[in-house]
Amino acid sequence: MSDIRYDRLHDTHVxxxxxxxxxxDSMVEKKDETIDKNCPFCEGNESMTPPEIFxxxxxxxxxxxxxxxxxxxxxxxxxxxxxxPHTHSSxxxxxxxxxxxxxxxxxxxxxxxxxxxxxxxxxxxWLKTLRQRVADLRNDHRIAHITLFKNEGLQAGATxxxxxxxxxxxxxxxxxxxxxxxxxxxxxxxxxxxIMESILLSEIEDGSRIVANSGDxxxxxxxxxAYPFEVIISSVKALGQVDTLSDKSIADLAPLLxxxxxxxxxxxxxxxxxxSISSSPLHEGxxxxxxxxxxxxMPRIYRYxxxxxxxxxxxxxxxxxxxAKLLRESSDV
Ligand SMILES: [Zn+2]
Numbered sequence: 001m002s003d004i005r006y007d008r009l010h011d012t013h014v015x016x017x018x019x020x021x022x023x024x025d026s027m028v029e030k031k032d033e034t035i036d037k038n039c040p041f042c043e044g045n046e047s048m049t050p051p052e053i054f055x056x057x058x059x060x061x062x063x064x065x066x067x068x069x070x071x072x073x074x075x076x077x078x079x080x081x082x083x084x085p086h087t088h089s090s091x092x093x094x095x096x097x098x099x100x101x102x103x104x105x106x107x108x109x110x111x112x113x114x115x116x117x118x119x120x121x122x123x124x125x126w127l128k129t130l131r132q133r134v135a136d137l138r139n140d141h142r143i144a145h146i147t148l149f150k151n152e153g154l155q156a157g158a159t160x161x162x163x164x165x166x167x168x169x170x171x172x173x174x175x176x177x178x179x180x181x182x183x184x185x186x187x188x189x190x191x192x193x194x195i196m197e198s199i200l201l202s203e204i205e206d207g208s209r210i211v212a213n214s215g216d217x218x219x220x221x222x223x224x225x226a227y228p229f230e231v232i233i234s235s236v237k238a239l240g241q242v243d244t245l246s247d248k249s250i251a252d253l254a255p256l257l258x259x260x261x262x263x264x265x266x267x268x269x270x271x272x273x274x275x276s277i278s279s280s281p282l283h284e285g286x287x288x289x290x291x292x293x294x295x296x297x298m299p300r301i302y303r304y305x306x307x308x309x310x311x312x313x314x315x316x317x318x319x320x321x322x323x324a325k326l327l328r329e330s331s332d333v
Pocket of ligand 1: 036039040041042110111112162
């Protein structure tokens with residue numbers, strides 16, 4: 001029998017329906033790649049991208065040349081641009097000029113086509129780079145909100161194979177994020193806890209959906225998982241934002257993230273996924289007490305149809321309890 005579950009974190013419903021379990025619609029043969037001479041994101045091809053905004057570089061190396069671990073450039077096909085005037089007009093046809101930041105974080109100098117190929121140092125450098133970019137853009141008071149996300153594979157919307165992350169900073173707070181932020185705030189006002197803290201404490205007590213943990217971080221398959229094998233990594237402790245993560249937190253988080261990805265690969269083989277990093281509105285002061293930093297991994301195994309598009313209610317054929325059990329048992333990775 002299926003189960004209609006309420007997702008308290010995102011204020012939505014999910015139908016867990018194992019009866020609908022079937023093979024993915026298309027099996028495209030996939031493999032890990034490590035070489036592509038014409039890839040603009042590979043080390044040595046720096047001249048093929050816009051000039052770098054930031055890079056974690058070796059000493060004695062120069063901007064826009066070899067010798068980097070991560071590199072951040074403006075998106076060539078940007079949705080919004082930082083050079084646009086920051087003007088807003090209200091009225092029925094309210095609009096902002098296309099102002100904002102759209103950056104690409106090139107995650108590794110090697111031509112890795114999957115995050116599952118990363119080493120721990122890759123993951124540490126990636127987190128440090130995200131921390132630096134958000135801290136830097138926070139100083140630009142025109143930007144109200146930053147979204148950080150990864151698309152890996154065609155089903156997830158990727159158009160460039162080399163492992164990369166995108167950052168979009170907007171002069172407004174998107175509706176879903178605004179609602180999530182206010183829900184977290186109100187929940188904290190009522191209970192004295194953050195929503196994520198309450199959920200994680202209940203998950204840890206229950207245990208059936210826990211995948212693994214490291215330091216202050218726990219990885220679990222959420223009770224109302226919208227995606228088969230969805231995993232969220234977060235912390236009971238007050239860690240509000242990516243740009244307030246300490247080096248110690250990054251050292252705990254990086255191996256856990258890689259472990260989860262390895263376990264997913266062990267269960268799903270080559271899988272496409274979206275990854276997003278929580279982000280609250282930028283100019284709300286200290287929100288660490290009500291908000292939690294989190295990473296959400298959403299494997300894209302099934303396509304959505306009209307029901308999902310018209311209702312926002314997603315049908316997931318894999319129970320999160322089964323997904324978590326299989327991931328916990330994938331210990332030989
Ligand atoms: Zn490449």
